[in-house]
Amino acid sequence: MTENISPSRLSSQALPGVERRHRKEQIFRRLGLGAILTSLLFLMFFLALIVARGHGAFLETVILVDYHFDHETLDIDQAVSQNDLANANYRSVIRAAMRELAPEVSGRSARRDLYGILGAGTEYDLRDLIIAQPSLLGTTAGIWTPSSDEFHLFHRNGGDRASRQSTRLSPLQIELYAELDNAGRIKTRFNWTFLSSGDSRDPEQAGVWGAVKGSILTLGICFLLSFGVGTLAAIYLEEFASKNWVMRVLEVNINNLAAVPSITYGLLGLAVFLNFFGLPRSAALVGGLVLFLMTLPTIIISSRVALQAVPPSIREAALAVGASRVQTVFHHVAPLALPGMLTGSIIGMARALGETAPLLMIGMVAFIVDPPSGVLDPSSALPVQVYLWAESPERAFAEKTAGAIMVLLVFLITMNLAAILLRRKFEKRW
Amino acid sequence: MVENMMLENGAAKIRARNVCVDYSGQRAINKVDIDIPGNCVTALIGPSGCGKTSFLRCLNRMNDIIENCVVSGDITLDDEDIYGPQVDAVVLRRRIGMVFQKPNPFPKSIFENVAYGPRIHGLAKTRADLQALVEASLGRAGLWDEVKDRLDMPATRLSGGQQQRLCIARAIAVEPDVILMDEPCSALDPIATAKIEALIDELKEKYTIVIVTHSMQQAARISQRTAFFHLGDLVEQGETESVFSNPKDARTGAYVTGRIG
Ligand SMILES: Nc1ncnc2c1ncn2[C@@H]1O[C@H](COP(=O)(O)OP(=O)(O)O)[C@@H](O)[C@H]1O
Ligand SMILES: [Mg+2]
Numbered sequence: 001m002t003e004n005i006s007p008s009r010l011s012s013q014a015l016p017g018v019e020r021r022h023r024k025e026q027i028f029r030r031l032g033l034g035a036i037l038t039s040l041l042f043l044m045f046f047l048a049l050i051v052a053r054g055h056g057a058f059l060e061t062v063i064l065v066d067y068h069f070d071h072e073t074l075d076i077d078q079a080v081s082q083n084d085l086a087n088a089n090y091r092s093v094i095r096a097a098m099r100e101l102a103p104e105v106s107g108r109s110a111r112r113d114l115y116g117i118l119g120a121g122t123e124y125d126l127r128d129l130i131i132a133q134p135s136l137l138g139t140t141a142g143i144w145t146p147s148s149d150e151f152h153l154f155h156r157n158g159g160d161r162a163s164r165q166s167t168r169l170s171p172l173q174i175e176l177y178a179e180l181d182n183a184g185r186i187k188t189r190f191n192w193t194f195l196s197s198g199d200s201r202d203p204e205q206a207g208v209w210g211a212v213k214g215s216i217l218t219l220g221i222c223f224l225l226s227f228g229v230g231t232l233a234a235i236y237l238e239e240f241a242s243k244n245w246v247m248r249v250l251e252v253n254i255n256n257l258a259a260v261p262s263i264t265y266g267l268l269g270l271a272v273f274l275n276f277f278g279l280p281r282s283a284a285l286v287g288g289l290v291l292f293l294m295t296l297p298t299i300i301i302s303s304r305v306a307l308q309a310v311p312p313s314i315r316e317a318a319l320a321v322g323a324s325r326v327q328t329v330f331h332h333v334a335p336l337a338l339p340g341m342l343t344g345s346i347i348g349m350a351r352a353l354g355e356t357a358p359l360l361m362i363g364m365v366a367f368i369v370d371p372p373s374g375v376l377d378p379s380s381a382l383p384v385q386v387y388l389w390a391e392s393p394e395r396a397f398a399e400k401t402a403g404a405i406m407v408l409l410v411f412l413i414t415m416n417l418a419a420i421l422l423r424r425k426f427e428k429r430w
Numbered sequence: 431m432v433e434n435m436m437l438e439n440g441a442a443k444i445r446a447r448n449v450c451v452d453y454s455g456q457r458a459i460n461k462v463d464i465d466i467p468g469n470c471v472t473a474l475i476g477p478s479g480c481g482k483t484s485f486l487r488c489l490n491r492m493n494d495i496i497e498n499c500v501v502s503g504d505i506t507l508d509d510e511d512i513y514g515p516q517v518d519a520v521v522l523r524r525r526i527g528m529v530f531q532k533p534n535p536f537p538k539s540i541f542e543n544v545a546y547g548p549r550i551h552g553l554a555k556t557r558a559d560l561q562a563l564v565e566a567s568l569g570r571a572g573l574w575d576e577v578k579d580r581l582d583m584p585a586t587r588l589s590g591g592q593q594q595r596l597c598i599a600r601a602i603a604v605e606p607d608v609i610l611m612d613e614p615c616s617a618l619d620p621i622a623t624a625k626i627e628a629l630i631d632e633l634k635e636k637y638t639i640v641i642v643t644h645s646m647q648q649a650a651r652i653s654q655r656t657a658f659f660h661l662g663d664l665v666e667q668g669e670t671e672s673v674f675s676n677p678k679d680a681r682t683g684a685y686v687t688g689r690i691g
Pocket of ligand 2: 612
């Protein structure tokens with residue numbers, strides 16, 4: 001009512017310049033929101049691309065084949081030993097079964113095409129199956145068998161005309177595909193091999209487990225060393241060292257080291273750990289040591305920040321009741337700084353997880369089939385595996401590359417989640 | 431300094447002679463001589479920035495941890511030089527406790543706050559001993575009735591006045607001889623202040639108390655002796671009564687009547 005007659009003395013018109021200030025705030029908010037949305041958009045785009053490309057790596061195409069495990073075809077005696085089972089002729093069982101599946105196929109090259117629709121590891125899969133279940137001997141069993149990678153790609157692309165143009169399957173194999181598909185002998189299922197096995201030259205047998213295990217071992221060593229050494233160094237520098245020029249020089253150098261390119265640490269590792277100490281090449285131990293040196297400066301810096309954030313009054317309180325400096329630090333200051341130190345360390349770990357260059361220098365780039373069983377075994381690591389597969393000419397490895405990136409991202413998210421949970425747990429106390 | 435202001439030899443719990451404090455060469459305390467008698471409350475008063483805190487922190491060697499701080503002169507506790515070569519600051523601080531201007535409980539439970547000192551000094555043999563000691567200390571600090579049902583609660587959730595009394599309980603739990611208090615009531619409301627003043631009055635039966643305060647009324651209420659600092663100098667010291675009613679130095683007179691400060 002009154003507003004109609006005279007404007008309120010508290011409205012934004014009442015004070016000159018207030019409207020302009022509000023406008024500025026509006027502009028700033030829009031810009032900030034825009035920045036966040038843009039980065040989210042890029043992130044979503046990236047994630048969508050990776051998932052679209054890589055989810056196929058978690059799938060495999062399997063063909064139902066009826067195998068006759070008779071002793072004659074397997075070329076073994078009636079009374080068999082483990083050793084016989086390991087060396088039996090599974091290839092002829094497979095070939096016989098495939099011929100039965102498509103009796104009309106004849107001729108050497110046609111037969112080769114026929115056998116080629118199965119994955120290269122089928123023999124070994126059957127061997128492992130028979131060794132695990134010798135009771136199958138002498139029986140006929142229908143087994144869903146992984147197909148070759150080209151067959152898998154063809155099936156994944158829908159087996160239609162478009163996929164016919166891009167495939168490397170032979171016309172006979174395409175015909176066989178249609179036949180088997182009509183007979184209901186083709187299906188897609190989750191590819192456990194991708195998660196459970198090591199690297200391989202054959203895409204359908206290649207898995208990330210070797211690389212994941214290598215990364216776990218490498219990062220485990222890296223974390224133990226860099227958290228232990230990093231926090232102790234930070235505690236010493238922050239709580240005990242006198243602030244003289246030596247310490248200042250040290251501080252500047254730690255900051256410099258944090259910015260040194262990671263490949264330099266790889267060269268250092270090569271020169272020191274491999275050439276001087278003679279540690280084995282490609283080992284997770286050496287990888288862990290190199291990544292430890294790389295992350296140490298970062299962890300020292302973030303731990304010092306965490307220590308500086310502890311109020312000095314806590315230190316005074318402890319000293320005033322007669323605690324020694326070590327007691328003050330370990331009973332009061334360090335526990336309060338622990339969440340911050342842990343967060344800093346895990347951020348350092350996340351960076352170490354993605355590092356490829358230093359690992360290349362110490363030979364973790366080798367082609368390694370067996371997952372490492374210890375820190376001295378030759379091993380790979382996830383980012384190196386991505387690098388190796390991305391370089392590979394086989395088309396099916398493109399999918400595996402994106403799949404490995406997905407595994408890497410899951411690893412990363414798990415680590416960050418762990419960081420948040422740890423932080424919560426230690427902060428919750430007060 | 432006028433010699434007859436000093437106590438007789440042997441009567442002083444703490445004796446300071448020619449004490450100077452410098453921060454990076456900047457003088458904060460200049461040649462202070464003072465005798466602090468046992469089982470009595472000595473108040474250090476003076477305008478802010480005159481060096482009361484700096485001097486107080488000399489008495490339990492809290493200045494040791496300040497990088498750029500240099501203390502010179504002699505300070506004795508029961509005639510033993512506290513800056514002597516064989517003196518361990520940790521042992522000294524067990525005998526001379528301190529309560530700070532801002533309540534600074536540990537971010538732990540109420541129980542842990544009080545139990546920490548006795549535990550690190552091995553003052554309680556068993557858990558029951560420790561509990562008894564904690565109860566006694568909280569009781570003497572006048573806090574037991576308020577917290578006895580929630581000893582596991584974080585100390586940081588207590589009110590400011592309760593936190594300060596908890597800090598006093600923490601200081602007396604290690605059974606010191608002397609308690610230094612640096613403006614313990616400056617962050618508190620009048621009711622909490624009154625509680626702490628009453629507490630100080632009781633504590634002097636057992637302990638020697640040195641308290642810094644910017645409030646002259648407080649000094650007059652609770653102390654038996656008063657020392658007046660001005661710009662780093664100890665201007666005047668003596669019986670509280672005579673310092674307030676019959677100051678010898680003009681600056682003291684001006685301060686206690688509110689004309690400087
Ligand atoms: N840590 C320090 N570093 C440098 N100067 C200080 C420090 N602490 C106190 N001072 C200086 O010493 C003088 C006395 O300070 P303080 O003892 O805190 O006075 P009061 O407690 O009487 O207010 C002040 O001039 C102050 O600036
Ligand atoms: Mg002060």
